[in-house]
Amino acid sequence: MDQVIYVENLRHTYNDVVAVDDISFFVKRGEIFGLLGPNGAGKSTTTEILVGLKKRKAGLVKVLGFDPQDSDNEFKKRIGVQLQTPALFERLKVKEMLHLFASFYPQPLKVKETLELVGLEEKQNTLSSKLSGGQLQRLSVALALISNADIIFLDEPTTGLDPQSRRGMWDVIEDLQKQGKTIFLTTHYLDEAEKLCGRVAIVDYGKIIALGTPEELIHYHFAEQALEFNIPVEKRHLLASTVEGAKIEFNENRATVYTTEVVSTVASLLSLKDNGFKLDSLTVRGATLEDVFLKLTGRRIRE
Ligand SMILES: Nc1ncnc2c1ncn2[C@@H]1O[C@H](COP(=O)(O)OP(=O)(O)OP(=O)(O)O)[C@@H](O)[C@H]1O
Ligand SMILES: [Mg+2]
Known part of the structure; x- marks a missing residue:
């Protein structure tokens, strides 16, 4: 079995808040794995640790064989990342931002193609500071997609989207999987997790309280x-x-x-x-x- 993400006894605290409380899981190549939980469950903290933006307090993490927290640029080139609260360059236009991100990766998607994927063609010359909430959300997903990387991390990719855009985003995510990519996604939409994810970990107060395919979890409990x-x-x-x-x-x-x-x-x-x-x-x-x-x-x- 080809495990591209491996997490063992991961723990993270902010002062006296235990945000991630001793969690373990793995993600196989080519699967859509969902971290599902309510606000404050520890989803973003976990994501930021996996992509190397945060140093963990304890535990073991391997992503594509790298330890994210002491990884070099080689690691960053192999993952695409959408953050829940992205730091965007407000003075850049949408397409300039995509060109900039494309330059970080060895085999990026075309800017035009990426704009089409998230439905932002009409906004390509707009400054990111002038986008609506949903458009900004789609831009942040686009910045992950343009990497064309093997693993795509999406932290609540559909929060704030209207129902039609949400479904469009589901199609995009399913297409990524068809291309053989691995997707790690967080969500608090249960229907989204059930529709998209091969396996989910349900997290609550920093702990995994259930892990398996949606069908397994449902049949086990009901x-x-x-x-x-x-x-x-x-x-x-x-x-x-x-x-x-x-x-x-x-x-x-x-x-x-x-x-x-x-x-x-x-x-x-x-x-x-x-x-x-x-x-x-x-x-x-x-x-x-x-x-x-x-x-x-x-x-x-x-x-
Ligand atoms: N920078 C920080 N400083 C202090 N506490 C933090 C910080 N970031 C997160 N926390 C706390 O850690 C816990 C987990 O937060 P996290 O953002 O990982 O949750 P989440 O599952 O992503 O929630 P959401 O669904 O709201 O995005 C929360 O109790 C939160 O208040
Ligand atoms: Mg979050």
């Missing part, structure tokens, strides 16, 4: 299907005795009941109509990574 329906808050108490033993989660006026016995559970819920409760807007779905996160932490990823 044999159940999720039934969702509307229920007024004052009727919540009716459920506990009706679907005895089943796990129930409430979110405002919506309830989720996890069950392996879909038909009989629906039948029990229908019997509640005598209490003035009708089964409104019922959906039945398989469990998702969102359910896994909720089960492991008791919280939703974006509260």
Whole structure:
């Protein structure tokens, strides 16, 4: 197995804040690996350590055989990096910035091609300081893509993008994989991780709380299907005795009941109509990574 990223017992602190708490994982060549977690989970800290921008406090890290923190330019040429808070040159136009970044790499993509990938052709002569938030985000991804490097690090590549641009970015990321590249990405979008990533590590408070393919994580934690329906808050108490033993989660006026016995559970819920409760807007779905996160932490990823 060809491991291009190897991390063992990585730890990082800022004064008394433990940002990364003893995590271990590896990334295989050609996979899309996702670090998934809520705000403050330690995703950016980990990314910055992997790309050599931050010195770790403890642990072992190898990327393409290099130790990022004492690596030379050779290492930097072999990775493309998009940071969550990039330091951009405000006085450069979009295309000038891309030309500058292209000059750092041995076999960069063409500037025109890169602009097309992220849909910034019309903004190529605009100063980066005059871009909208979403455009700036696309520029920062473009600066990673232009490297044409073997490993592309993307720290929340789709945060702040409109739904259509987000899907466009998913296509770009999937194409990178088809070209044989390895992608390390962070996200707090569970649907994004489920769609794109071969394997994910779910992180919370600096620790990995689950690691595997999205399917493995879902099947390991849930044999159940999720039934969702509307229920007024004052009727919540009716459920506990009706679907005895089943796990129930409430979110405002919506309830989720996890069950392996879909038909009989629906039948029990229908019997509640005598209490003035009708089964409104019922959906039945398989469990998702969102359910896994909720089960492991008791919280939703974006509260
Ligand atoms: N430069 C810093 N100085 C002090 N504390 C920091 C610094 N950078 C991050 N932290 C803290 O370390 C923890 C992890 O932060 P990090 O930015 O790695 O999280 P994240 O998972 O990337 O979050 P987000 O989803 O908000 O980007 C947080 O508690 C944060 O407040
Ligand atoms: Mg971050």
